[in-house]
Amino acid sequence: MKLPYFPGCTLKTTAKNFESSALATAKKIGMELIELDRWNCCGVVSSLTSDDLMKHLAPVRNFLRVQEMNKQEKIKDENRLVTLCAMCYNTLSLSNKRMQENPDDLDKINDFMHKEEEDYHGNVDVVHFLSILKEYGFKKLASKVINPLKDMKVASYYGCTLLRPKEISIDDTEDPKLMEDLVETLGAKVIDWDAKSRCCGSYHTVNNVDIVHRLVQGIIDDARKHGAEAIITSCPLCAFNLDTRQSEIKEKNDDFQTIPIYYFTQLMGIALGIEENELGLEFNKIDPNALLKDLKLI
Amino acid sequence: MEEKRKMIKVYLAGELFKVPEGSTIMMALEYAGFQLKRGVGCREGYCGACGTVYREKGDYKLQGGLACQTVVTDGMAVAQIPFVPAEKPTYDLEDLTPDVNTFTELFPSVFRCVSCNTCTKACPQDIEVMDYIQAIIRGDIAKAADISFDCIRCGLCAMRCPAEIVQYDVATLARRLTGKYLSKKSPELDKRLEEMEAGKFDEEIKKLKNMPKDKLTKEYYNREIKIS
Secondary structure, three states, X not given: OEEEEEOOOHHHOOOHHHHHHHHHHHXXXXXXXEEOOOOOOOOOOOOOOOOOHHHHHHHHHHHHHHHHXXXXXXXXXXXXXXXXXXXXXXXXXXXXXXXXXXXXXXXXXXXXOOOOOOOOOOOOEEEXXXXXXXXXXXXXXXXXXXXXXXXXXXXXOXXXXXXXXXXXXXXXXXXXXXXXHHHHHOOOEEEOOOOOOOOOOOOHHHHOHHHXXXXXXXXXXXXXXXXXXXXXXXXXXXXXXXXXXXXXXXXXXXXXXXXXXXXXXXXXXXXXXXXXXXOOHHHOOOOOHHHXXXXXXX | OOOOOOEEEEEEOOEEEEEEOOOEHHHXXXXXXXXXXXXOOOOOOOOOOOEEEEEOOOOOOOEEEEOOOOEOOOOEEEEEOOOOOOOOOOOOHHHOOOOHHHHHHHOHHHHHOOOOOXXXXXXXXXXXXXXXXXXXXXXXXXXXXXXXXXXXXXXHXXXXXXXXXXXXXXXXXXXXXXXXXXXXOOHHHHHHHHHHHOOOOHHHHHHHHOOOHHHHHHHHHOOOXXXX
């Protein structure tokens, strides 16, 4: 199965381990994620102002690339655009929805690109890789697991952008199960916890790091309280905050117990028996190997 | 008998003039009596000094071009951009790393790009300007250098950008970083530099310097070029 794929800027810079592990896992289960030939920043974060249409040009240009790939027969009748980064998923989905629901806005955007691009027809469907996995089937996926994550206690962290707003949520906004289903499929133990859709502090990490320390500590304490040994995520910004900020929290608070943070695709890769060098574990800040070695997974 | 050329109407800096058909914008300006001090350079399309914006009759699109390369059309309205008031950071290449963080520091406006593509449409060199800005945002400095290779720094992209990015300075830095840190190193170059420093070519250079012009010209055209 060939699917057009939008990486986003972060997967090419600070989250290379997310991309490499995701592409390897997709390949392992017979999916080919084809990176758009040309793409631009998704436009993050999605503009909430109703009269600032220009901010939606960036997403629409990326949708046009999917239209082109179909026209050039690089893919066949495939309007889904796969994303990995939760933030890109959120931004692209919201823009696409706006274009699909507001023909006047779509016309204005198309007029802006007159003589430059073809018109966007609103046909693209922005999907997250997790949804693609669900569609693939967790039973089928379980049959591909050769290295089950036996006894590994994993807390699934959704953060904000996969679930909110409700209209573009990949699962039940209040009680999501998608990542938990994946965790179970990989042979690990699902941790039910309270903080799975709490905010990590997001961009406050740039100039208000104290807020991030407080929120991240709350999230990790909650995971630990419920017995988790690892947290998985699908958002490079959440991963940055959860992973990188832990050593600073530890400096402030000696009792703080750190926890390794993985992209869900990294643990999937371990379970599917993918070579470690494709999973980019060396980029994870809190030692990702100790737990895997303890459980004899690597 | 003197050939009579057809005259066409153009608006230069808001004033109507009749100029010979087939003129470039620069020829038209001088024909109309403008004395060009700024906004003119090599007159060959290489130096980028003569960035100009214009509208053609009946077309709503504002276009960009080089005055020395763009031929006037009947009813064209022209405005020269003699100077681009761009903010230009100073830096020492030795202190920089060829990655996205360098651009975050020196050109934070890059991250204001909304992908409107106005820069690309303004470029007289047909460079995909937006694509190289986007390449930088995702840390692909070598790709930005490659896409922007033909930039002549006319500045029209920066004048049109709603995000106030100074694309051509950004591209220059990308090419410098690529040249210094990312391109394949040439051992032949190091060897040749050593030879030069050791004075291997001093005698030959001295001979050329003292050569009369006609002989030098002859030598130049008869030279052997070895490509290995």
